[in-house]
Amino acid sequence: MPKLQSAAELEKFRAKLLANRDNTKPCIAVCAGAACDGLDSATVAAAFKAAAAPFGDRIEVRTTGCHGYCERGPNVVVTPGDICYFEVSPADVPEVIAATLKGEVVERLVYHDPATGARAVHMADVPFYKHQTRLLMGDNPKIDPMKIDDYLALGGYAALVKALTTMSPEQVLDEVKKANLRGRGGGGFPAGLKWETTRNAPEKTKYVIVNGHEGESAAFMDRAMLTGNPHKILEGLIIGAYAIGAQKGFMYTRHDMPLLEKHVRNALAQAAQYGLLGKNILGSGFDFECELHFDVGIFVSGESSALMRSIEGNPPEPRPKYIRTSVSGIWDKPSNLNNVETWANVPQIIEKGADWFTSIGSEKSKGTKLISLSGHVLNSGIVEVPMGTPLRTLVFDIGGGVRDGKTLKAIHFGGAMGGSIPADLIDAPLDFDGMSKLGAPIGAGGLLLMDEDTDMVEVARYLMDFLTKESCGKCVPCREGMAQMLQILTGITQGQGAPGDIERLQDLIEVTGVASLCALGKTSGDPLKSMFRYFKPEYEARIAAGSDAK
Amino acid sequence: MSEEAINAIIEKYRGQPSSLIHALVEIQHTNHWLPREVMHQVAGALQVPFAQVMQIASFYKTFSLTPKGRHEVHVCTGMTCHLRGAAGLQAKVEELTGLTDGQTDADAKFTFATGACLGSCSIAPELIVDGKHYGRMTPDKVEDVLKQYE
Helix, strand or coil, X not given: CCCXXXXXXXXXXXXXXXXXXXXXXXXXXXXXXXXXXXXXXXXXXXXXXXXXXXXXXHCEEEEECCCCCXXXXXXXEEECCCEEECCCCHHHHHHHHHHHHHCCCCHHHCEECCCCCCEECEHHHCHHHXXXXXCCCCXXXXXXXXXXXXXXXXXXXXXHHHHHHHCCHHHHHHHHHHHCCECCCCCCCEHHHHHHHHHXXXXXXXXXXXXXXXXXXXXXXXXXXXXXXXXXXXXXXXXXXXXXXXXXXXXEECCCCHXXXXXXXXXXXXXXXXXXXXXCHHHCCCCEEEEEEECCCCHHHHCHHHHHHHXXXXXXXXXXXXXXXXXXXXXXXXXXXXXXXXXXXHHHHHHHCHHHHHCCECCCCECEEEEEEEECECCCEEEEEECCCEHHHHHHHHCCCEHHHCCEEEEEECXXXXXXXEHHHCCCECCHHHXXXXXXXXXXXXXXXXXXXXXXXXXXXXXXXHHHHHCCCCCHHHHHHHHHHHHHHHHHHCCXXXXXXXHHHHHHHHHHHHHCCCHHHHCCCHHXXXXXXXXXXXXXXXXXXXXXXX | CCHHHHHHHHHHCCCCHHHHHHHHHHXXXXXXXXXXXXXXXXXXXXXXXXXXXXXXXXXXCCCCCCCCCCEEEEEECCHXXXXXXXXXXXXXHHHHHCCCCCCECCCCCEEEXXXXXXXXXXXXXXXXXXXXXXXXXXXXXXXXXXHCCC
């Protein structure tokens, strides 16, 4: 593959690609996402490849990233028709191949409603998918993440072409600002404003960063995007770099996901080979390169200033942000950091425009949001819905409600620094500001259901235990304050609660909150605050029972 | 793991203090632990104080300062795994191997560690051995899994 020298060459190459692709040819897409992989989808994929081999060009088998419906994995999607097969085992392979070649459907492997028995064959009819708007995740079953051509065939890098050839950096920036794209990593801060700060910072050398650390417990959508469709994030990053005037980018991600590393490394190499990274990208005169970095196994390295210290080769410890990292970040240069999902939204905003983007979502939160649905939910997986979607849709229509026939007690958002709200707030819309006000900020988008048997004191103790171990130790109030809170909570769960424990916890929450540098310490008490707001009687009863026993 | 491979990694980053974490992660990934003499080599080649190498290598969970067992056994203690019974799995692994979190047995067969979150929440709780995920685990299935490893 020779380097593409111009936008015209890329479009010519794409046209040739599409001409050589036959959309009527059956293709079997086997999911290799984290959950399916854990259910041995690799064996299923190997069985499909072996069984399809004798049929040569008549059928294609593709290993892909996460499809979304992890609960029913290993997932297989057959095109044309997006026929969904669930819980596929190697033994099912010959039957699927035979049926696919004949244009038939294997009835026993399609979706059957557990309650009514109603069947759904096509993806658009399966209840889990039916209520979603899969702008970001939808391409996953259509892409082999190791092949840039698959991404190009779906129109990939067209937004980059548009930005480089028809828009000035200022116009790109304006479009993202107008789209009101808000950071998907937890802050919800407008990405366009952040970009502008870095763009306007006086230094010439600037950096852009993909935060793919995803340390939030029970959030797994960023991994699914990076592993399943790495070029989408890379395209967003290059466009952002062009708008900001950055010459270099960093992808910062987890060290413990071998498949993710393989796909991202390969994507960076292929993009460079095609001339989409490097000097004079597509003949535009814009130079940009991107480097891959790994975390060192600590939660706080997802915090922006800590992450940047880590890229410099230093221990990932947060620093005070009197000067923002968008002005002074990596090696004191202006550095714009956004989350994986935020970058993934950029190409479609440039391609379809801010007006299109703002037509989706709620008043103040635009676009779709990826949600990792897990806990005591019937249908666990990765869900994508427009902002503003009621939680009820997520929990019941998509999630199928609580597993094992139990009732819903609480919904938890945002991992260890999030919060829990009671089941009766189920009609609240998914919205950055609204959920924060309720005390359960969306965070990165990990949504957990907790059933009637969940011990809310134990949940708070567990979360505090997690954070205590993840504190970098730099700020004494964080390191010691959380240790004290953990001690009190552990006491309560062991029946050794004492009168005044709640007040003591509230004091500690306040001090730790105001006197810690980064969000880890500042918001370490947030889960507890939500507990005291909605589940205080449970705490009081446990403490009373403990004091009585003495 | 040959000395050659470690040397190659160190040479790649010679004179680049900012590549300290890169170098340590790569050595950890290939060698599975960081011997003290190797860290001295890294410090010399990358021109960083040994104390800084130790600061990173000793505090962060990615790195191990002792040799690991032939098989690495993990129990995910992420939030969903916790809600769905990770504590029971952990207790069972500890009972069967006699190891607590972070330990390696005398025969260097197993190293046991908890960790969160590995993102396979949909099949929680899970046990991971040498990177292979065993999803939807129950304590009574742990023995059969561990038996497969020698």
